[in-house]
Amino acid sequence: xxxxxxxxxxxxxxxxxxxxxxxxxxxxxxxxxxxxxxxxxxxxxxxxxxxxxxxxxxxxxxxxxxxxxxxxxxxxxxxxxxxxxxxxxxxxxxxxxxxxxxxxxxxxxxxxxxxxx
Numbered sequence: 001x002x003x004x005x006x007x008x009x010x011x012x013x014x015x016x017x018x019x020x021x022x023x024x025x026x027x028x029x030x031x032x033x034x035x036x037x038x039x040x041x042x043x044x045x046x047x048x049x050x051x052x053x054x055x056x057x058x059x060x061x062x063x064x065x066x067x068x069x070x071x072x073x074x075x076x077x078x079x080x081x082x083x084x085x086x087x088x089x090x091x092x093x094x095x096x097x098x099x100x101x102x103x104x105x106x107x108x109x110x111x112x113x114x115x116x117x
Contacts, residue, residue: 003080007054008046010079011039013098017072018061029053071098 007014015025015036022036029050038044046054058076062069078086078094086094 004046004048004051006080006083007051008039008042010075011036011046011054013079013095014058014072014075015040017075017098018058018069025054025057028057071101 001009015022018025020028021033022040023033026033026036030053031050035044039046039050058072062073075094075098078091083091
């Protein structure tokens, strides 16, 4: 599986770890919420341009908020950038835990944003 396919496979998890809604990610890369939803559901195939755009906004987010994006960095390393460094069992365990945590984290980040406004 190449990096583009890996990112698409884990896009929902990565987006949630970044604390973004589908609409927010879409706005950041210049596509609609529906496009993001279709990519996450694998109804459309992630193309190279979209991959580059998503990685660019993720990198910018990690650079802007290094303390708040530790989990995001780790997930990218484990599932996209260097999965061969990790045992399959460890990746599966992390995936299960992250899938349980990220919806809660996204809700918390949205709530915090609302309080700022």
